[in-house]
C-alpha cells in the first residue's frame with residue numbers, strides 16, 4: 001500500500017499551507033538550512049496525532065523523539081499513520097521498526113497498544129489495553145523481548161460493530177533505570193481490560209511518550225455520525241519543513257534561503273507540491 005487516504009487528505013493541506021507561507025515570504029524568514037528527513041517524519045506523526053484528536057483527548061501531549069512503525073504480516077508494507085486495517089489484518093501482533101530522530105535508543109522501553117475509540121469518544125473512563133510489555137530493548141531498529149515481560153499479551157482489535165473507526169495507538173516510553181512495574185500491573189498475562197494509560201505512565205515513572213503511531217479498525221458500518229476531526233494545527237508542521245523539501249529535491253543545494261528562494265533560483269514557473277503519504281514530497285514544475 002503506497003499511502004493511506006487519511007494521510008493524503010490530512011497532510012496535503014498542511015503541506016500546502018506551509019508551502020504557501022514560504023512562497024509568500026510572510027513567515028519563516030530564518031528557517032534552519034536543513035531539517036533531517038527523520039525529524040520531518042516525527043513532525044508529520046505529531047500532526048497526525050493532533051488531527052485525529054488523540055492529542056489532547058487521549059494523551060495530554062505528544063512530542064515524538066523516534067519513529068515507530070508497525071509492520072503487520074498481512075500488509076505488504078509498513079503501516080502509515082491512521083491507516084485503516086481490517087480485524088483480520090491485525091489479528092496477530094505486528095513487529096516494529098524504531099528509528100530515533102537523532103542519537104541512539106539504548107535504554108529499556110515499555111510498549112502499549114490502547115484503543116482510544118472513535119474520534120470524539122469519552123476518554124474519562126480509560127482506554128482498553130490491548131498490549132502492554134515492559135523491558136523491551138532495541139537492536140538494529142527492532143525490539144528485542146528476551147528480557148521483556150508481557151503484562152498483557154497482544155490482543156487484536158475487536159471494535160463493536162457499528163461503533164465507527166476506532167483509533168488503536170502504539171505508544172512507547174523509555175523506562176527509568178530504576179523501573180518497577182506499578183503494583184496493579186506487575187504480573188504477566190493480565191487480560192484485556194480498561195485502564196488509565198496516562199496514570200499508568202505516571203505510576204511507572206515513565207515520563208512522556210517518546211514514540212507512537214496508530215491505525216484504525218472498524219467493524220460493520222457506523223450507525224452514529226462520527227465527530228469531525230479537529231482542524232489541522234499547521235504549527236505542528238512548520239514552514240521550516242519546506243526548505244527541506246526544496247533542498248532535498250535538488251542535486252545541489254540552491255542556497256540557504258527558504259523554499260521560495262530555492263524555487264525561484266530554479267527558474268520562474270508554476271509549481272505544484274505533491275504529498276505522498278506522510279513523508280515523501282515531490283516538487284514539480
Ligand SMILES: *[C@@H]1O[C@H](CO)[C@@H](O)[C@H](O)[C@H]1NC(C)=O
Pocket residue numbers: 093133145148149150
Ligand atoms: C516476544 O516475541 C515473541 C514473538 O513475537 C512472542 O511470541 C512472545 O510472546 C514475546 N514475549 C513477550 C514477553 O512479549
